[in-house]
Amino acid sequence: MTPAVEFRGIEVRFGRTRALAPLDLTVARGETLAMLGPSGSGxxxxxxxxxxxVRPSAGRVLLDGRDVTDLPPHRRGLGVVVQSYALFPHMRVDGNVAFGLRAHGVSKSDTTRRVGEVLDLVGMGxxxxxxxxxxxxxxxQRVALARALAIRPRVLLLDEPLSALDAALREDMVAELLRLRAELPDTTLVYVTHDQGEALALADRIALMRDSRLVETGPCEQLYRRPATEFAASFLGAANLIPVELIRAEGxxxxxxxxxxxxxxxxxxxxxxxxxxxxxxVRPHRVEVRAAGSPDALPALVRGVRWRGSGYRVDLELRHDGSEIRAEVSGVDGLPGVGEPVGVSIPDGCPLVGIGAGT
Structure with missing residues (x-):
């Protein structure tokens, strides 16, 4: 089946600055792809x-197999939602939502009907x-979503749509977006965010970006549980990267x-x-902190303890090589103090990643 979206060698330069390295990426119809990465990742x-x-310096953009690289934004048939909402302050909600429909020459009666439908869809009727x-x-933000959906786009683009909201509102909007995904199964979503929680909650697949290039892509659970690169392991889920010696392969x-x-x-x-x-x-929640001298535990020193609301973050230093790691401890019983010796248990089955290549 023809992908809904294709980036074919898309590169973007501003003078001598490369804002996006050549990008090859496809998004299937009905798929939600999260483009995740820190600021400046591209x-x-x-x-x-x-x-x-933005005009690419090289490469082509395809929508449903059609080359749209040279088409202006209004002729691509995309819905776009940005973090600043970009609503017209002099227009009422219904006028904002109707704007794109009028620009596409939709009749007045159909415009009124569709405005009502999408406002009801996002709970803003x-x-x-x-x-x-x-x-x-x-x-x-719900009105901005309604305006983007009113034109019935095959592809909906969301650029950091929740970053301007407080934590409680972000949770509400994530739930709203999940509901919209269920009600619009044929709509393809490309969701840009630096928030890994949003990406993991909403996306079918994640494209992880760093330093203007694509580092790794795959289903959310795969990238979280089996990251193939050092950067993916540390960025997605904040895994500890603990140096080890490879002894032997068993299959x-x-x-x-x-x-x-x-x-x-x-x-x-x-x-x-x-x-x-x-x-x-090793994810912090999989690091077990035990009493000093516990069997099969690595000797360590506590370097810091911080309350995180749902539990405590314990910063540790492994005694054998000085490596620094983090643990998440939920309870307060026996919580060690700074400077105390403890034992650290690391489980079998953690992912093994190469250091310094493909990061």
Whole structure:
């Protein structure tokens, strides 16, 4: 089946600055792809090239197999939602939502009907006669979504749509977007964010960006549980990267590593070159803090303890090599103090990633 979206070698330069390295990426029809990465990673630039707001320096953009690289934004048939809402302050809610329909020459009767439909879809039907200034941030973002959906786009682009909202409103809007996904199964979503929680909650697949280039892509659970690169392991889920020594391979999916004199089974997640340094990617919640001297535990010192609301973050230093790692501890019983010796237990089956290559 023809992909809904194709980036074919899309590169963006501003003078001597390369904002996006050549990007090859496809998005299937009905799929939600999250482009995830830190600021300056190139994710928003890629979205702007797709929308037609930025002219690629090289490469082609295809929508449903049709080359749209040379088409202006209004002729691409895309819905776009940005973080600043971009509502017209002098227009009421219904006027904002109707704007794109009128620009496409939709009749007055059909415009009125479709405005009502999409406002009801996003739960804003009763606010049709209000002005943007009379709405909360979350309500304005719902109106922006309604305006983008009114033209019935095959592809909906969302550029950091929730970043201007507070934490509670973001949770509400994530739930709203999940509901919309269920009600619009044929609509393709390309969602740009730096928030991994949003990406994991909403997307079918994640394209992880760094330094203007695509680092890794795959289904959300795969990238979280089996990251193939050092950057993916540390950025997505903040895994500890603990240096280990590769001892032996036992088939394609299991290797034995040595950590502080102890042997552990690990799962390789990408190609590892001979002699390459390797590390275990261990999520903080999988690090178990025990009493000092516990059997099969690595000696460590507590370097910091921070309350995180749902539990505590414990910063640790492994005694055998000085590596610094983090643990998440939910309870307060026996919580160690700074400077105290403890034991650290690392489970078998953690992903093994190569250090310094493909990061």
């Amino acid at each position: 994710k928003s630039t890629a979205l702007k090239a797709l929308a037609g707001f 009763q606010y049709a006669r209000r002005y943007p200034r009379e709405l909360s941030g979350g309500q304005q 394609d999916r299991l290797v034995t590593v040595r950590l502080g004199g102890r042997e552990l089974a690990a799962e390789p997640t990408g190609a590892i070159a001979d002699g390459q340094a390797v590390a275990l990617g």
